[in-house]
Each structure stands twice: as C-alpha cells, then as structure tokens.
Amino acid sequence: MSYIAIRMLMGDRSKYLGIIMGLTFASLIMTQQPAIFVGLMTRSFSFISDVGLPDIWVMDPKVQFVDDVKPLQDTELYRVRGVSGVDWAMPLYKGLIKARLTNGNFQTCNVIGLDDATLIGGPPEMLEGRLEDLRRADSVIVDRDGAKEKLGLKGPDGQAIPLKVGDLLELNDHRAIVVGIAKTTRTFQSQPVVYTTYSRAKNMAPRERKLLSFILVKAKPGVDPKDLTRTIESHTGLAAYTQKGFQDLTYNYYMKNTGIPINFGISVALGFLVGAAIAGQTFYSFTLENLRQFAVLKAMGAGNGTLLMMILLQAFIVGIIGYGLGVGLTSVFGWAMRNTILSFRFPWQLLLFSGVGVMLICLMAAGISIRKVMTLEPAMVFKT
C-alpha cells in the first residue's frame, strides 16, 4: 500500500510540486533567517572570542555587554595581579575614537590598546606585517574589512583604494601609521578595528580620569577559572567573567534588550505560516481530489488504518523532500554569502529546529486530510 500511496502522490505532478514548494519555502525561511540571526548574535561577542588567550575578563560590575565599556582606574590592574591564582593580568583599552582620513573624512574606529610589553589581546590572524610592529612609534594595525571599506578611499574613477601598510591616519589628532593588516571576526558594531598599544591608545583617547576598559587574566595552571572569577570578585569588588561567561552576558544582553530576536522571530513565524498555508492547503486539496480513489480502496477492503498510513507516508515524503531542498537552499545561500558582510551561521540545532517545524506543518496538513478520509463513505464509489 505504501507503493500505491507514493505513486498516487507523484501522479499528481502539479500538486506534488506545489506541496513541496510550500514546504521548501517554509524550511528555507525557518533555517535561513535563524542562521542569519545566530550569525548576528555570534557577532555580538566575536571580539571576546577573537582575544582568545585570557581565561578571565575583569571589569566594572555595571558592564552589561562587551561594547558597554565602563573604564576602571589603572590601579585596579595591580589589585587583580595581587589575587592568588592569577598567573598574569594585562590591561586592555577598548574605545571609540574618531579617525580622520587623508581625504578629510571622519570615521569612528574601535580602538584596541594592548599591553605595551606583551601585546596580549591582539588580532587572531595577521595578514600583512607582524603584531610586534606595534612597538614602532605611532604604529597601528587595521582590520582587513575596515581597511577595505570604511577606511578605504575612492580613486578618481570611483574604484576603491584600500588602506595599506605605510598609509597614515589621524586618530583624534594623533598621527598613526599603518604597520599591519589583520583579519578579525566581524563585530556587531562593524566599525573598523584599530589595534595599537595600551599607552598609545590612552594618549589618543579623549582625556578621562579612568581609561582601563578590561583586565585580561590568565589563571595559574591547575586553578579553575570559574573559581578564580569568584576569588577576584571578592577581593576587588570588580566583576570577573570567564570568556564563556562574558560571551553569554553579551549575548543575553542583545537577546533581552534589542528587537533583533523579535524581528527574526516574526520572519520565522511568517515563513512557518505561509509554508503551512501553501503546503497544508495544497495537500488538503490533493486529498480531496483523490477522495474517490481512497473510497475505492476502502470499498475494496482497505481499512482506515491503512489509509491513515498512506496519508502519513505521503506527508512524510513531501516533508523530507521539502525539508531537504529548503536546508539545501539555505546552505547554498550561506555559501554564496560567505565573503560578504552578511552574518550567517548554521549550527546543527537549526536543522533540528526547522525539521520540527516542517514536521509540524506536515502533521497539520495530513491531520485535516485524514479526518476527511476517515469519515469517507465507501458507498460513494457507485456515485458518478
């Protein structure tokens, strides 16, 4: 009977394709939109992952997320260094500073100041130059995307001229020379990232009493970072998070305090509804059209259980195909967008999520059809 069910399904080419299109659409929207969403949300903390090396981030207790800098006094650094279990602790400056380009335009940059001696907290990958070049006078390292886009210039014919090693910038009236190009993960803010030393960053930054944004801490071997955060907090009154903890803090902030989740939630819900409407409607009219065939089978002795199985199988087949196509299209989309500014991340949980969504649609579509077929009078076979 499964064979008959499958042949029945594929026999009606236009309906078959219609149902699959509906399901493909639904599963596309239900994976592609959340993939962009997850990508965006990952960006919210990509700076933390990029820094990588330290176990623990120490900051003002009022800080809500990574871009919410509430500077500390430099003396806090020494207090943290004094906590037992701390292997090393380094300062990190993170702040927005206006850069003036050679064409006179201004561009706000995310300036990162690294500990002068160790340069800990630098970019994950250098494309040109070396991190150590930051020890040269006035030197800065710029991230590739920033150099290409926001800090780049336009040539006379409109072609883009990226910022190169050796080029000059003015950061808050301080001369800076580009000594390297780095690859960084795109952040949520999408300003160009400019790396320099902590002391130089302090010089460039607008005069303030406190300029220490974060203290990066490495735990001594054998010391559990989680335990160490508690020790640091009780000794200094500052907030200390493990790298994961700080990422979660940032992520949760964006989840709670921005419209991003709601917007994507609406897209996903719409995709689900539209897909469910198309697929459910088409599946139902497919069943209605085949009602006589089901009645003939019933008259010839096929029971409701058998017909139920046939309809579920039909729904399952279109579900699997639509799901596969939708997920496939999403993957192609993600691949095509891999080098663009678009955020896209496709963790396996999304496969599960959209799979459940498509399954729900199929069950709903099958459900209304099943009711119709279960109550079908086999005597209708003699009606013409």
Place this chain on the structure above:
Amino acid sequence: MMAVHCRNLTKGYEAGGQKVMALRGVNLDIPVGQLMMLVGPSGCGKTTLISVIAGILDQDEGTCEVYGVDLKSLSDHDKLAFRAKNIGFVFQAYNLLPSLTAQENAAVPLIINGVKRPLALQAAANMLDRVGLGQRLTSMPSQLSGGQQQRVAIARSLVHDPKLIVCDEPTSALDHDTGHRVMELLKGVALDAGKALIIVTHDERIFEFADTIAHMDDGNILRNPSLDEAPDVPSNEPNSPLRQPPC
C-alpha cells in the same frame, strides 16, 4: 447454496430534512453460479441494494447474507476483511487509480489482501492477459480507451478470485460492440468456479447474458414476466407485485 440471500431489506436516506426510502423491504436470492441483472428506472434503489449486498452500506432493517455470512453482524474489521477477500467491484466510471499502470491497478485487491507486490503483479498480468490486455500492462489508464479501462477494471475485480462480483452499469459508458465483449468476459471469466454476479444495468443490449433479470421499482423487486418461463428463476417474491408499472 445461495450466493446472496436478502430478506425485508429497508434503507432510508436523510436528505434535506426528508427521509427518502431507497429500499422498502427487498427480498432477493441469487444462487451460486448465476449472473443476475438488476434493472429498473433511475432512482429506484438499485445502487443502494448492491451497496448493501457488497457490504459497503448498512441496511436499516432486514438481513442480507452473502455466502451465508450476515454482513451487518460483522465487526468493521471483519467486514473489511470479508470485502477484501470475497467481493469484486466493477463501476460505471471504471474508478481506476489514474497514477497506477494497468497492471498495478489490477493488482490492487491482492495488495490490499496482503499479497507481496511481485506476486500480485504477476497475477495481475495473468488476469490482464485473460481479458485481452496482455500487451498493455504498463499503460496508464489515460492511455487506454473506455473499453480497455473497463477490461482493466474487470481484471481487477477478478484478480483475487472473489466469490461475488458486483457491477454497477458496467457497459453504459461503452459502445455496443465493446459492451458485448465486456459482458462476454464477465460471463466467461467470472462464472467458472462457484461465483455469482450481480449486474445493475439499463442496457437492454446485454440482457441476453443474464441468467435472471430482477426488475426493481421504487425500492422493491418486481418479477419480470418475460422471465417467468425461465427454469431457474429464483424466488424473488415481490412484496407488492406490480404495485407500479416498470418504466
């Protein structure tokens, strides 16, 4: 042995708040080995009667036994199994499944009976061969003429070797010659091993194939005087003989 034995069958339909009596106490016997035709004006209850006999409709009152089994007394499950095993259907509108080939269509009753697909397809091919469609196994219904489709339907009605074959106007969509061929097939193939056939028809051209003709009008069986002299007329005593003239 009676293939069909009906006593005092009644069946009414609710339609628009009104009760329409489609069967008003039908008595009918069909002996094994006979081809009975059921004739009568449109709306007199023929389809309702064969639906009850085939076990796809429950009567309101009276009994209907098919090969000694009272269908109404069976559970839903047993009734399905009984139909699957013992009844063959032929419809005026053929009712083939449009997305299955001729061979697959003819195999459906066997598949419903749980026969494995290769075996079922083999039996279907043999049966199609007997109805003269051995060359059209892989044709789709839409590629076949009306007569050919009805022959596929006949192959389907016989493939599982049922004891009773129920046909509603099997020839009325066919031209004279095709109708004759279809009847020859039905008569030849179906009656070979202790089966019985009941054929509802308007089609006078095929009356010659009948062993008996039962006339029906307004929910009752009337005796057909022209068959009175036939030696094997069953005891289809009408409740109210010739209450209304057949039209």
